[in-house]
Amino acid sequence: MTTSDSSHPITCTTEPARVRVLFEGHEIADSGDVLVLQEADYPAVRYFPCSDVAMAFLRKSDKTTHCPHKGEASYFTIVRDRQIIENAVWSYESPFPALSRITGRLAFYPQHVDFQVGEQTPAETAASDIDEVVRHTDSGSGTSQAEHWPPNVSMPDDAAWEGDETKDGGVVGRPYQGTGSI
Secondary structure: OEOOOOOOOEEEEEOOOOEEEEEOOEEEEEEOOOEEEEEOOOOOEEEEOHHHEOHHHEEEEEEEEEEOOOEEEEEEEEEEOOEEEEEEEEEEOOOOHHHHHHEOOEEEOOOOOEEEEOOOOHHHHHHHHHHHHHHHHOOOOOOOOOOOOOOOOOOOOOOOOOOOEOOOOOEOOOOOOOOOOO
């Protein structure tokens, strides 16, 4: 979508990758449905669907502003782990028709949060780690599917049997035979 005003162009595109928003290291949003709004020469802004934002950590504030190109914006305060960041998130609940795609979506001020673009979620990372462990340890037959390491101990000579002589002149025996050991 592009507005028709050539003196103040606005484009709205879909972010091609998944985006996570972290506040103080905690995930506050995670979405594969992010819109990127590029307005004139301002930095691009990502808009997230409310369903992909942890709304329990946001409180709507009384602040509103008016943009002549987008309409009325409402603001939200982030409240998490005793941290309160006033008006750190905004939304256009009823933007002008040319920008209807951002209706009700939320945008975050980048100075208050960290964006991770295209990275796996913790659940996806854990799942791939588990798959890697399973691949290396169990093929269903109880044997490893991975390359085996070379042995770090020497094994006894398979040809040596009880009663055979050893290189040092001794005799191969079974010292624990009959003691109840396995």
